[in-house]
Amino acid sequence: MNEKHIKGVQRASAAVAIAATLAVTGGALAGCSGNSNDDNGQAVEESAVVEQGDAGAASADPVMVTKVIKEVTGAYVGQTDDGATVYYALTDDGTQRILAVRAADGTYESWVGNATSNGEEVTITDAPSGNTISFRITPQEGDSALIDLGDKGQAVVAQCPLEVVTDVVEVSEG
Incomplete structure (x- = not known):
């Protein structure tokens, strides 16, 4: 792992620790500094539907991951009741998301x-x-939203620095 990946993991770990502390104390997640764009980044209220795609499909493009990571402008992180961390990011127009x-x-x-x-x-x-996931996002007060992932849980996500999301995806994907 290079130094950038280690720092990304450290930042993500810090975000998870903060979210866990707030969840245990019953507090709402406070927004972190970062770009503000909730126009298309509202959280979801119903079960997530995951569909398997054709991994060999012509539209499957691993280069796209890097492109999306470079283009996202708003990022959010939160935690489900069972301790899963949910990372969410999107571009200004909402056409690219993580x-x-x-x-x-x-x-x-x-x-x-x-x-x-x-x-x-x-x-x-x-x-x-080529896999898809469908879920609902419900805006909450401030810069937060509720993402409902069905069996995967629900998380109130709050705005955070882009690197919290993009570093986790880069480390995990690459």
């Missing part, structure tokens, strides 16, 4: 790529795999 979930046991899932939204429902198509 959703990553690291369970308390360390398992990791992510979707990075093109996104569509219909009101509070968002669908992200993962560029490398």
Whole structure:
């Protein structure tokens, strides 16, 4: 691991520790400094639907992950009741998004790529795999939102520095 990845993991660990402390104390997540754009970044209220794509599909593009990471302008992090950390980021226009979930046991899932939204429902198509996830986002007070991932849990996510999300995705994807 290079120094950039180690720093990213350290930042993500710090964010998880803060979120866990706030969750245990019953406090709401406070927004971190970062770009402010919730127009398309509201959280979800119903079960997430994950669909497996064709990993060999022509549209599957691992280079897209790097492109999305470079273009996102708003980032959010939060924690589910069972200790999974939810990372979420999006571009200004909401057409590119990142959703990553690291369970308390360390398992990791992510979707990075093109996104569509219909009101509070968002669908992200993962560029490398072609898998999709659909979920609902419900805005909360301030710069936070509720993301409902169904069986994966719900998390109130708060605005944070972009690196908290992008470093976790880079470390896990690359």
